[in-house]
Amino acid sequence: MGGRYVFAVRFRLEPARDVTVEPNEFETRLSREAEEPGEEGWRFFRDNLWRGELADGAHFRDLTEDALDVTVLSVEYRAFEMDEAYRETFREAIAADLDAFRADTVDEVVNKYLGSSLEVESE
Template identity: 70%
Template sequence: MDAAYVFAVRFRLDPDRGVAVEPETFETRLRRPADDPGESGWLFFRDNLWRGDLADAESFRGLTADALGVLVESVEYRALETDREYYDALREAIAADLAPFNADSVDEVVSKYLGSSVEIRR
């Protein structure tokens, strides 16, 4: 199984010692491996996303800045990129216990947290 959460990150370099850079801001793509369904960390999407966007963009921006060691201006969720095996396992894990998601169906959970931002590779 293979899956990753993908984010667009805009960051700024802030050099010291009297040097300058141009451009000062850059955009990149950040990939965070998705934990296997049922394993510790697999609820990342529930804890951090809402309707295909970051639930707390400011907090996530700070965490991203800490992880990258640069001044992060913005982070935007782009997609869960996954293979069919992972996506099926994710849906099964959700179906096994819908209560924590406050939803009546797996489709509702996927829509509620991931929006339409799921890309399944063949």
């Protein structure tokens, strides 16, 4: 499994032709695979989350609109899911670079950015 970020996305369909859809608003679960700790982009959580919430909801909504090609009404961060092997590597990578997170411990980093939304699945 590795790791993945999970979001709730509420979007609206706006047909381009002379058709209608009912309902025209939906909510779905969006997942984004997490890069391996230490690889480029692995600090996605640091750059986009704060205390388990999106740091810049409007910006993230725009990114999600681009990715889905629909009108996105809202995006809410739900969880960072990972298996035990990813968790170990994730914590090691944080520990090796605590200065980048302005923190003294790995637990402080996890709480600062992810709140209580870190979910580890056992194999």
